[in-house]
Amino acid sequence: MKTRCSWAQKNEKMKYYHDTVWGVPVYDDQRLFRKLVLDINQAGLSWQIILDKEDSFDEAFDHFNIKKIANYDERKIQELMHNPNIIRNRRKIEATIFNAKRVLEIQKELGSFSNYLWGFNNHKVLKNSYQSKKQIPSTNELSDRITKDLKKRGFKFVGSKIIYAFIEATGLINDHATTCFRYEEI
Numbered sequence: 001m002k003t004r005c006s007w008a009q010k011n012e013k014m015k016y017y018h019d020t021v022w023g024v025p026v027y028d029d030q031r032l033f034r035k036l037v038l039d040i041n042q043a044g045l046s047w048q049i050i051l052d053k054e055d056s057f058d059e060a061f062d063h064f065n066i067k068k069i070a071n072y073d074e075r076k077i078q079e080l081m082h083n084p085n086i087i088r089n090r091r092k093i094e095a096t097i098f099n100a101k102r103v104l105e106i107q108k109e110l111g112s113f114s115n116y117l118w119g120f121n122n123h124k125v126l127k128n129s130y131q132s133k134k135q136i137p138s139t140n141e142l143s144d145r146i147t148k149d150l151k152k153r154g155f156k157f158v159g160s161k162i163i164y165a166f167i168e169a170t171g172l173i174n175d176h177a178t179t180c181f182r183y184e185e186i
Contacts, residue, residue, distance in 0.1 A: 002019075002181045003179050003180060003181055004018055004019070004180055004181065004182070005018060005133065005176055005177045005180045005182075006132065006133050006177070007133055008022075010048065011048075013048075013051055013052070014047075014048065014051065017051055018182070019182065021169070022168070022169050023168065023169065023171050023173075023174055023175065023176055023182060023186050024171050024186065025125060025170070025171030025172070025186070026114075026170040026171055027114045027118070028114065029066065029103065029107065029112050029113040029114055030063075030064050030065070030066060031064075031170075032113050032114060032117060032170060033064055033066050033099075033100065033103055033113065034057075034058075034064035035166060035169055035170050036099065036158075036166055037057070037061065037064065037096050037099070038050050038054070038057060039162050039165050039166045039169065040092055040095060040096070040099075040157045040158070040162060041057070041086075041087045041089070041092050042162075042165070043092075043157070043159075043162055045087070049087075050087075053085060053086055053087070056083070056085035056086050057086050059085075060080055060083050060085065060086050061080075061086075061096065066100050066103050066104060066107075067100075067104065069096060069097055069100040070097065070100040070101045070103075070104055072097045072100075077090070077093055077094065077097070080093050081093065091156075091157065092157060094156070095155075095156040095157035098154070098155075098156050099155050099156060099157075099158075102150075102153055102154050102155050105153070106153070117146070117167075117170075117172065118172065120142060120145055120146050120149075120172075121142065121172050125171055125172065125173070125174050125186060126142060126172065126173045126174065127173075127174040127186075128173060128174060128175050129178055130175060130177060130178065131177055131178050131179065132177060133177070136175050137164070138160075138161045138164055139160040139161055139163075139164045140164060140173075142167065142172070142173065143160045143161075143163040143164035143167060144160050146163050146167065147159060147160045147162075147163045150163070171186065174186045
């Protein structure tokens with residue numbers, strides 16, 4: 001039997017997410033943007049809620065096509081606000097559109113959103129050595145730096161806690177417990 005991070009024991013969907021997605025380094029701009037949007041939507045909610053609505057988010061947000069989202073108008077916002085299968089928070093929806101525009105600006109300036117994000121970490125995974133979930137912080141110096149720069153660039157609904165969860169999930173940080181089978185794999 002595999003030893004997993006304690007938070008991943010809840011159900012089969014959470015185990016699958018832990019085993020195949022969480023902490024795996026992501027370099028694709030569209031997948032990075034998708035995860036950022038999902039983490040923003042998780043604010044104030046449990047990850048399980050977002051995980052259960054993941055497919056609905058993909059469908060509602062055009063599979064996170066950054067250029068399409070950057071051009072969403074009020075009609076599309078209203079459509080999303082009436083979609084019971086996603087989080088219907090106007091501020092989060094508007095932040096998604098606004099942030100898509102900021103990602104396009106970063107792509108133009110630096111070539112990719114991936115280069116931008118991974119550049120904060122010298123394009124390497126920061127490997128922590130925590131033995132339990134209780135030891136893992138909700139923010140760190142890296143999430144603070146990224147948050148500060150994102151805000152300077154005009155991103156909305158990005159705080160250091162949201163960004164810490166985002167960089168954990170997208171593999172910039174390896175926060176798998178040292179006892180977890182994934183810890184040495186990443």
